Amino acid sequence: MDKPELNILHSPSAKEMLKMVTAGFYDKSYIALWLYEVIGREWDEVKGWASNLIFESIPEYATWSIAIWEDAYGIVPDDSLPLEIRRANLKARRIIRAPITPGFVEQVLNALTGLEVHVTENVGTYTFRVDIIDTANRHGSIDIAKVTAKLREIKQSHSSFELISESDRVYTPALYAGGALGI
Numbered sequence: 001m002d003k004p005e006l007n008i009l010h011s012p013s014a015k016e017m018l019k020m021v022t023a024g025f026y027d028k029s030y031i032a033l034w035l036y037e038v039i040g041r042e043w044d045e046v047k048g049w050a051s052n053l054i055f056e057s058i059p060e061y062a063t064w065s066i067a068i069w070e071d072a073y074g075i076v077p078d079d080s081l082p083l084e085i086r087r088a089n090l091k092a093r094r095i096i097r098a099p100i101t102p103g104f105v106e107q108v109l110n111a112l113t114g115l116e117v118h119v120t121e122n123v124g125t126y127t128f129r130v131d132i133i134d135t136a137n138r139h140g141s142i143d144i145a146k147v148t149a150k151l152r153e154i155k156q157s158h159s160s161f162e163l164i165s166e167s168d169r170v171y172t173p174a175l176y177a178g179g180a181l182g183i
Contacts, residue, residue, distance in 0.1 A: 009036060009040070011036075012040070013043035014040025014043075017036055017039065017043075018036050059090040060090070060091055061087075063083065066086050066087070067079075070089070073090060100154055100155060100156055102121055102128070105119045105130065105155075109130065109150065109151070115135070115142065116133040116135055117131065117133070118130075119131075126158055126159045126160060130151065130162065131164045132164070132165045134166065147163065151163065
């Protein structure tokens, strides 16, 4: 009976694992060497996957995570496009951000509160003013914490705001909350 060929190990991980066991025993066993080789190949694949995982966290280098990035940036994933074009679309979306205009802020807060909203720019240095006008006299039904959180989310990072809530009633005092106020 011929001796089996024992030049089985090609996986770097398998070779490393074989160094950790008793010499002269497992390295002479055909079955043990194949077990080490198979396990080593799996470890090599896991190491390669883990070392490339860092690139998936950068949209310009993403491969299998490209659809996740597209979803995060509001792009409908299109598998028919080449990967380079999908990456370029992500890069363009990251660079181009819609301007935050007074009209945009008014629309967002109007949708949030259901009330009339007016935005006045440059009421102070890097400051804009938001007036929420309660024409329906629903004073007290405005969730100021939500409004403030939404303003902080959509405003430019260097700007501040003044939030004024007014009712049409003459005797109802206005509520004032500055942009640096934590509610």
